[in-house]
Amino acid sequence: xxxxxxxxxxxxxxxxxxxxAQFHARMARLGTEPESRQGRRPGPRNLGRGGFRLGWKxxxxxxxxxxxxxxxxxxxxxxxxACRHQDKTVGFYAGDSVDRCIRRGIAERIDRADQxxxxxxxxxxx
Numbered sequence: 001x002x003x004x005x006x007x008x009x010x011x012x013x014x015x016x017x018x019x020x021a022q023f024h025a026r027m028a029r030l031g032t033e034p035e036s037r038q039g040r041r042p043g044p045r046n047l048g049r050g051g052f053r054l055g056w057k058x059x060x061x062x063x064x065x066x067x068x069x070x071x072x073x074x075x076x077x078x079x080x081x082a083c084r085h086q087d088k089t090v091g092f093y094a095g096d097s098v099d100r101c102i103r104r105g106i107a108e109r110i111d112r113a114d115q116x117x118x119x120x121x122x123x124x125x126x
Contacts, residue, residue, distance in 0.1 A: 075106060075109050075110060075113075076102075076106055078105070078109070079101070079102050079104075079105025079106050079108075079109060080102055080105075082101075082105060083098050083101035083102050083105060084098065086101065087101075
């Protein structure tokens with residue numbers, strides 16, 4: 001909308017043509033002038049310009065992998081750090097190793113999480 005007054009009807013057709021030409025010139029300068037409807041659709045020539053595109057199923061897989069990696073890191077990181085600390089400060093008994101300590105710690109964390117989920121499910125009806 002413009003705050004300019006409308007021209008009189010005698011020069012209306014000429015001024016409309018001038019305004020339309022000015023509008024198209026501004027749009028062409030901005031690069032938003034639609035040249036054709038077919039040019040907007042991504043065709044074989046425009047595939048490389050769009051960047052990395054996935055459908056919703058692809059993004060669902062990516063999101064699931066990210067969640068899985070975060071959960072794995074949360075479960076595994078504390079036992080790894082505790083076992084490394086124990087190895088540097090105290091050491092292990094005969095027959096024990098850092099790998100066994102880490103596996104045992106991860107198994108304990110998974111068992112503890114399983115027990116907590118079971119307790120939540122049991123108390124969910126109360």
